[in-house]
Amino acid sequence: MKLKIGNEKMDMLKFKNLGNEREKIINSSYTDPVKYDYKLNELVNIIHPKKIKVVVSKIIVENLETKTFVLKPVKGVMPNFKAGQYIVLDVFKNNHVYKRSYSISSSPKDLDSYQITVKKVRNGIVSNYLLNEVKENMEFTIHGPFGEFTYNKIRDCHDVLALVGGSGITPIMSLARAINDQIEDFNLTIIYGENEEKELIFKKELDELASKNEKISVNYVLSDEKSSVYETGLISKEMISKYEVGKYSYFVCGPIHFYHHLNEIFKELDVPNKYIRHDIYKENEIELHHIEHTLKVITNDEEITIPCYEDEALSQAMEEANIDAPRRCLVGVCGYCRSKLISGKIKTDETCIREADKNYNYIHPCVSYPLSDVTIKLAK
Ligand code: FES
Numbered sequence: 420m421k422l423k424i425g426n427e428k429m430d431m432l433k434f435k436n437l438g439n440e441r442e443k444i445i446n447s448s449y450t451d452p453v454k455y456d457y458k459l460n461e462l463v464n465i466i467h468p469k470k471i472k473v474v475v476s477k478i479i480v481e482n483l484e485t486k487t488f489v490l491k492p493v494k495g496v497m498p499n500f501k502a503g504q505y506i507v508l509d510v511f512k513n514n515h516v517y518k519r520s521y522s523i524s525s526s527p528k529d530l531d532s533y534q535i536t537v538k539k540v541r542n543g544i545v546s547n548y549l550l551n552e553v554k555e556n557m558e559f560t561i562h563g564p565f566g567e568f569t570y571n572k573i574r575d576c577h578d579v580l581a582l583v584g585g586s587g588i589t590p591i592m593s594l595a596r597a598i599n600d601q602i603e604d605f606n607l608t609i610i611y612g613e614n615e616e617k618e619l620i621f622k623k624e625l626d627e628l629a630s631k632n633e634k635i636s637v638n639y640v641l642s643d644e645k646s647s648v649y650e651t652g653l654i655s656k657e658m659i660s661k662y663e664v665g666k667y668s669y670f671v672c673g674p675i676h677f678y679h680h681l682n683e684i685f686k687e688l689d690v691p692n693k694y695i696r697h698d699i700y701k702e703n704e705i706e707l708h709h710i711e712h713t714l715k716v717i718t719n720d721e722e723i724t725i726p727c728y729e730d731e732a733l734s735q736a737m738e739e740a741n742i743d744a745p746r747r748c749l750v751g752v753c754g755y756c757r758s759k760l761i762s763g764k765i766k767t768d769e770t771c772i773r774e775a776d777k778n779y780n781y782i783h784p785c786v787s788y789p790l791s792d793v794t795i796k797l798a799k
Contacts, residue, residue: 524589579606609638715793
């Protein structure tokens, strides 16, 4: 039987047989698992190992609450990275491995070491440990570098306006150093918001870079200190509107409430999303109560039930219980921890989850807090 489609006649019998043909080809195909021991993969593992053993070669006190840690590889050199990327640091403490992501603040030119800059976080187990207990010559394991908060000349404008809140300056510092080292080529204007002048990190070096490199400029905004030299208050619509929409890419880096604040301004200024990049970090933003629930975690091999509190992210609870669940950025952005919510109620940051994932109940446990007993299935 032939069916006419346009000027073509289609043989329906042949069409019907296509399924069988396809089945035959699938059945005769190669079924062994893909090999991973190719020479090329060995090379990839050498250039970008999954884990790097590092030693703290120097600690620089930036201010009362902030230190920079210079991490040198135990052997070889560090992998290449793009300014703006981060690493994940494993911290072994109280019989737990805590994983925390830190932006690299050094220039990609110097692969003898990476620098990470850590500011004190209220109730931050890891930041307090790093700031108070870590000494030079201690060894750690890091993973990465990871992240997309990098300059891409095809995607981004030649002029970048970096809007920084607090320790969000760290990846921007790496970008500024990369421009000065001629690794990146774009104009960088930084608006750096802090509470008080004494909390500004890298101020001396930023001022030096701005005075000697015409591609870099920096403005400070202090929220809690009146100053005749700097702007006071929060980074505002008026400050941002001095920079023509369409001519600038906006690189936003700071705590999540800072990001929400700027998003409102971007909406008012009609800034299209394609011009905005962001790298956010979490503070104790969600006000919940220390009420205990249970979290059942289903992996490929087992089911584990652990306690989890309403003011504790599911990833955090798994970390406390030594469950090796995937985690990386810890702010809901990278999607690495994506897991399926099987049952229970959670509070989460909806903006982090794609619409398609919402329809199939996928969540990011690093930004999900239990409101009842919860069961999740790890995707990796
Ligand atoms: S660890 Fe990145 S989204 Fe959860």
